[in-house]
């Protein structure tokens with residue numbers, strides 16, 4: 001904080017907000033589309049952002065922090081007002097928190113791939129946030145009428161449109177052991193952490209808040225461990241704790257965007273050295289060396305072992321299209 005940022009950096013931040021409005025929020029959250037366009041033209045908010053480190057200037061972080069302080073999603077006027085009157089408080093929150101959106105419905109995309117593996121499974125999720133995407137066998141699923149019961153009858157049902165020959169299993173896979181790894185694990189039993197996760201959701205997206213609350217309650221009942229650590233340095237030690245007699249799977253979703261290209265290549269080497277099955281559910285272009293199927297720029301791709309593109313999916317788990 002306090003570094004003088006030149007005019008060009010301000011222009012880049014404005015461009016980032018415009019890009020966010022047009023490429024990410026458009027068609028998904030009209031409120032955040034309008035808000036991001038407004039930030040791009042608001043000199044006071046851009047000046048506030050320029051005093052934060054570059055990694056802390058993202059729309060998702062600003063909008064979630066504003067929602068946390070305001071109690072409701074911001075609009076252009078309330079955000080301008082917040083920056084003017086409570087800018088210090090807002091900056092502290094943005095420096096302290098990260099974008100760690102944990103979308104339990106992504107389990108519906110991972111489940112068919114996991115169920116094809118020889119069980120029982122030992123699961124490691126890197127970038128697990130609050131561990132909600134580690135509960136893959138506890139949730140129930142509804143793939144457009146084809147239903148599947150999970151092990152916890154009180155856990156939420158993940159609805160997911162299945163396109164193509166999705167290998168929907170008859171039963172959830174047996175999980176013998178599971179662990180998460182995250183730079184900053186969140187605690188599903190801590191109301192402030194769950195509130196932060198709910199502030200990361202976008203207005204206009206139906207069902208996500210209820211699903212988050214139900215998934216967090218499930219995580220509290222089952223107390224899954226998410227260890228603090230970096231996926232480059234600490235994965236091998238965690239993998240060494242996995243029990244024998246189980247297929248070790250290392251997986252992740254919406255995590256590789258946090259790494260630069262060199263780190264993504266190093267991560268691929270780290271996972272390959274473990275001899276585990278590797279499942280990546282990520283935005284296109286992030287798994288090193290993978291040749292992508294044609295598709296929308298927002299769709300995720302599910303890649304096995306860094307080479308085999310199994311499926312394309314909705315970034316929030318709303319649909320999965322099987323390709324292999």
Ligand SMILES: C[S@@+](CC[C@H](N)C(=O)[O-])C[C@H]1O[C@@H](n2cnc3c(N)ncnc32)[C@H](O)[C@@H]1O
Pocket residue numbers: 098099100101102103104106126127128129130133181182183184229230231232252253254255258259
């Ligand atoms: C957008 S969240 C995704 C959470 C979950 N995988 C899901 O799909 O809902 C990304 C998570 O990756 C974590 N993360 C980012 N870089 C990491 C790293 N180098 N090592 C471990 N975790 C990391 C972040 O802290 C964050 O919790």
